Amino acid sequence: MARQEAPVSPPVVLTIAGSDSGGGAGIQADLKTIEAGGAFGTSAITSVTAQNTRGVHGSHLLPIEDIEAQIDAVFDDFDVAAVKTGMLATEDVIETVRGYADRLPNLVVDPVMVAASGDRLLEPDAEDAYEALIAESTLVTPNADEAAVLTGIDPENEGEAREVGQRLVEMGADAALVKGGHIPVPEVTDVLVTDEDVTTIRHPRVDTDSTHGSGCTLSSAVATRLSHGDNLAAAVESGVDLLSRAIRYNLDVGEGAGAVHHTVEARDRAARERTAETVEGIVAALIDRDVTPVVDAAGLDVVGATPYAEHEHDVAAVEGRVARTLSGLRPNRGVRFGASGRTAELLLNAREERPALSFACRCRNDSRVEAALKELEWGTIDLERDGGPGRVEDAIGPETVALLDRRASSTIVLAERAPTLRERVVTLAETIA
Numbered sequence: 001m002a003r004q005e006a007p008v009s010p011p012v013v014l015t016i017a018g019s020d021s022g023g024g025a026g027i028q029a030d031l032k033t034i035e036a037g038g039a040f041g042t043s044a045i046t047s048v049t050a051q052n053t054r055g056v057h058g059s060h061l062l063p064i065e066d067i068e069a070q071i072d073a074v075f076d077d078f079d080v081a082a083v084k085t086g087m088l089a090t091e092d093v094i095e096t097v098r099g100y101a102d103r104l105p106n107l108v109v110d111p112v113m114v115a116a117s118g119d120r121l122l123e124p125d126a127e128d129a130y131e132a133l134i135a136e137s138t139l140v141t142p143n144a145d146e147a148a149v150l151t152g153i154d155p156e157n158e159g160e161a162r163e164v165g166q167r168l169v170e171m172g173a174d175a176a177l178v179k180g181g182h183i184p185v186p187e188v189t190d191v192l193v194t195d196e197d198v199t200t201i202r203h204p205r206v207d208t209d210s211t212h213g214s215g216c217t218l219s220s221a222v223a224t225r226l227s228h229g230d231n232l233a234a235a236v237e238s239g240v241d242l243l244s245r246a247i248r249y250n251l252d253v254g255e256g257a258g259a260v261h262h263t264v265e266a267r268d269r270a271a272r273e274r275t276a277e278t279v280e281g282i283v284a285a286l287i288d289r290d291v292t293p294v295v296d297a298a299g300l301d302v303v304g305a306t307p308y309a310e311h312e313h314d315v316a317a318v319e320g321r322v323a324r325t326l327s328g329l330r331p332n333r334g335v336r337f338g339a340s341g342r343t344a345e346l347l348l349n350a351r352e353e354r355p356a357l358s359f360a361c362r363c364r365n366d367s368r369v370e371a372a373l374k375e376l377e378w379g380t381i382d383l384e385r386d387g388g389p390g391r392v393e394d395a396i397g398p399e400t401v402a403l404l405d406r407r408a409s410s411t412i413v414l415a416e417r418a419p420t421l422r423e424r425v426v427t428l429a430e431t432i433a
């Protein structure tokens with residue numbers, strides 16, 4: 001017998017942009033981002049670029065009729081909830097898209113002009129044509145260079161970025177997100193300007209050149225959130241959040257600068273169950289191997305981070321820790337994300353410097369544990385001497401295995417893999433016993 005179908009109806013997003021054969025930017029970035037964000041991606045290709053991580057090697061503009069035919073085909077059939085534009089290449093294409101303005105809901109305009117590699121993606125005499133399209137947009141997302149072309153102000157600080165945003169809103173955009181990736185300050189500052197207020201979103205700069213596709217991914221992520229019904233401020237905030245993670249965990253593909261990790265959030269969510277099960281496995285093994293000598297009254301805190309963990313709620317742990325009882329070690333509750341405070345915080349700090357560190361176990365701290373660590377010759381850092389918890393990332397080295405957090409009477413054992421953590425905690429317990 002045939003099975004009953006179970007269709008789902010995601011919101012539909014349209015991207016009007018160029019194709020990047022290298023897969024990191026353009027239509028390819030847009031569709032990956034839209035799908036990972038839970039919407040259905042449709043596309044109208046403006047130009048086919050021969051591109052890779054090293055640069056743009058060729059570009060073939062499609063005839064206007066073919067671009068229109070794609071947009072018409074999508075609109076004739078789908079109930080489009082949001083649209084983003086990327087590489088529009090020429091004045092003609094920009095004007096063609098503007099001709100559809102009345103039918104473009106939640107329009108996010110990324111005024112793409114130059115690729116991260118430095119190659120031009122927009123004819124210089126097309127720059128002026130953007131003004132009319134921007135006037136129709138829900139949001140325009142220029143980087144600093146594009147902002148300078150569009151407004152004549154080259155933003156070098158937050159105040160100037162705000163001024164740029166105000167000019168773009170005066171041009172008719174509902175809002176402008178002036179991106180700060182290219183402004184050389186330690187904290188990246190993206191400024192969202194509407195006619196009502198200004199919101200500054202700051203996030204730490206990731207030390208990398210691997211930002212290929214960042215603008216495409218950000219504008220697609222925002223359009224996707226708008227298609228789900230988020231308000232503009234929330235959509236922008238979640239887009240910037242995605243980007244900071246997508247850049248930190250960028251994709252090291254190709255010989256040139258890597259691409260941003262378009263699907264990083266979806267992949268991280270998909271890894272949560274596996275991470276929780278791995279923590280359960282470590283706990284079961286430590287109980288089985290009876291590591292009581294390393295457990296004090298505060299209990300054992302066994303934690304595991306998802307592969308792209310950024311926050312404490314991305315770290316799984318036994319709620320209420322694993323306690324020492326007269327009949328052996330017992331977990332208090334089940335494994336939950338966000339159940340660990342300090343151990344999760346220290347693991348996340350350590351991951352700033354060594355992102356592969358994914359597991360940690362909080363054990364007791366006393367002279368016997370410290371003597372055992374010396375005997376085992378494990379790389380150990382002392383938080384009192386080497387800085388507070390926030391400074392773990394400065395003190396940690398490639399060989400660091402344990403952190404001494406005397407103030408909290410804790411020793412934190414770290415590992416990249418679950419079996420390594422399990423063996424380290426067992427070895428420490430056996431060395432003390």
Ligand SMILES: Nc1ncnc2c1ncn2[C@@H]1O[C@H](COP(=O)(O)OP(=O)(O)O)[C@@H](O)[C@H]1O
Pocket residue numbers: 142143144179180181182188189190203204205206207208211213214215216218240243244247
């Ligand atoms: N080195 C970086 N570290 C963290 N975030 C970055 C970095 N570079 C860019 N971003 C973020 O990526 C997004 C795109 O910014 P930007 O690079 O300025 O635009 P574009 O990709 O259009 O040139 C912004 O949200 C910005 O904050």
Ligand SMILES: Cc1ncc(COP(=O)(O)O)c(N)n1
Pocket residue numbers: 017018019020025026027049051086087112114115116121211212213214215216217
């Ligand atoms: C087809 C196409 N569209 C856009 C970009 C801009 O890329 P970025 O997001 O790195 O600025 C690109 N390199 N190629």
